[in-house]
Amino acid sequence: MDSPKTFAEIDLRALSQNLGVVKSKTKNKTVLAVVKAGAYGHGSVRVSRHLLKNGASMLGVAFTEEAIELREAGIKAPIVVFFDPNDPEIYFKYSLKPVIFDLKNAKTFSARAGKLNKKISVHLKVDTGMGRVGMSSSNAISEILKIAELKNLRLEGLMSHFSDAGLADQGFAEHQLEEFTCLIRALKEKGINFKFHHIANSAAVLRFPKAHFNMVRPGIMLYGYGPGARTGLKPVLSLKSRIIFIKTVPEGTPISYGRTFITKRKSTIATVPLGYADGYSRQLSNSGEVIIKGKRAPVVGRVCMDTVMVDVTRIPDPKTGTEVVLIGRQGKEKISALDIADKVGSIPYEVLTSIGQRVKRVYNY
Numbered sequence: 001m002d003s004p005k006t007f008a009e010i011d012l013r014a015l016s017q018n019l020g021v022v023k024s025k026t027k028n029k030t031v032l033a034v035v036k037a038g039a040y041g042h043g044s045v046r047v048s049r050h051l052l053k054n055g056a057s058m059l060g061v062a063f064t065e066e067a068i069e070l071r072e073a074g075i076k077a078p079i080v081v082f083f084d085p086n087d088p089e090i091y092f093k094y095s096l097k098p099v100i101f102d103l104k105n106a107k108t109f110s111a112r113a114g115k116l117n118k119k120i121s122v123h124l125k126v127d128t129g130m131g132r133v134g135m136s137s138s139n140a141i142s143e144i145l146k147i148a149e150l151k152n153l154r155l156e157g158l159m160s161h162f163s164d165a166g167l168a169d170q171g172f173a174e175h176q177l178e179e180f181t182c183l184i185r186a187l188k189e190k191g192i193n194f195k196f197h198h199i200a201n202s203a204a205v206l207r208f209p210k211a212h213f214n215m216v217r218p219g220i221m222l223y224g225y226g227p228g229a230r231t232g233l234k235p236v237l238s239l240k241s242r243i244i245f246i247k248t249v250p251e252g253t254p255i256s257y258g259r260t261f262i263t264k265r266k267s268t269i270a271t272v273p274l275g276y277a278d279g280y281s282r283q284l285s286n287s288g289e290v291i292i293k294g295k296r297a298p299v300v301g302r303v304c305m306d307t308v309m310v311d312v313t314r315i316p317d318p319k320t321g322t323e324v325v326l327i328g329r330q331g332k333e334k335i336s337a338l339d340i341a342d343k344v345g346s347i348p349y350e351v352l353t354s355i356g357q358r359v360k361r362v363y364n365y
Contacts, residue, residue, distance in 0.1 A: 017234050091109070126180065158196070165347075242272070247269055260301060297311060
């Protein structure tokens with residue numbers, strides 16, 4: 001079978017290295033690896049298997065559909081579902097752990113567990129400043145005491161979430177951590193103990209050791225991105241394609257929709273089979289760059305749904321089939337998801353998770 005024209009190359013050795021950074025930074029705390037959104041665009045099944053094999057203990061997803069995909073692929077590890085507490089039947093069928101937002105959620109799960117003559121392990125979410133989901137920290141004690149009375153629930157985890165993903169505002173992070181710590185202390189005084197306490201995202205793993213407790217929830221750092229320099233992280237995903245057509249055009253030739261780029265000299269233009277339908281942002285029109293034969297080449301004209309055009313006039317002897325690197329390294333040049341995010345006013349999370357399903361994932365060890 002022919003190799004794909006456009007593909008995302010996933011470096012599983014880099015994934016192992018990044019998980020190693022987590023374990024080192026946290027002194028081997030329990031790792032709940034976040035693999036939601038297709039493992040941030042890297043492919044949830046293969047990535048999950050590799051992380052579990054290399055020391056992760058649990059997996060975290062956003063919705064039950066993501067958990068079902070992992071279960072149907074044969075993954076048996078504990079899976080925590082962050083945002084989907086409305087269909088208890090699914091949790092019992094697939095042995096999943098719900099994140100509970102309030103007493104109403106808790107009662108629903110407990111009632112269903114009772115009918116099945118089972119218990120279910122749950123993680124309780126407290127809102128310490130994110131303003132998204134979870135019990136308000138101001139009334140969490142009274143609510144959790146009522147939840148603790150429900151006989152069919154095991155209170156496995158107590159969790160919260162930092163509102164500043166990069167922890168640029170340490171002051172507010174300190175406030176959230178204090179809220180969380182005080183809640184843990186108050187609950188212990190009332191005889192309510194959880195197996196796990198977790199609030200540390202990737203940024204907190206790297207920069208906020210006080211927040212590690214006995215479980216951490218790394219996400220973006222597993223895939224090679226995190227705040228600060230010299231983190232020891234290595235990007236896992238490279239996005240590559242190949243030239244499918246080359247033409248030489250005279251000065252004054254318009255390129256792509258809207259004629260937003262017109263050649264100022266005789267130019268060699270290459271067409272690459274990847275576009276905004278594959279997650280290569282239209283905002284990279286006339287501003288993006290790719291790497292060909294170890295040299296940078298500019299994206300010219302508007303990014304199309306299925307293709308981009310690149311000026312390869314200064315690239316030595318480009319041909320149909322020549323490799324094009326859109327994210328990754330070639331020779332001494334490299335383009336990261338962060339570089340692209342900076343160009344389009346976004347974050348690496350969005351760049352990576354936007355890479356479409358028709359882009360084949362290829363895994364290298």
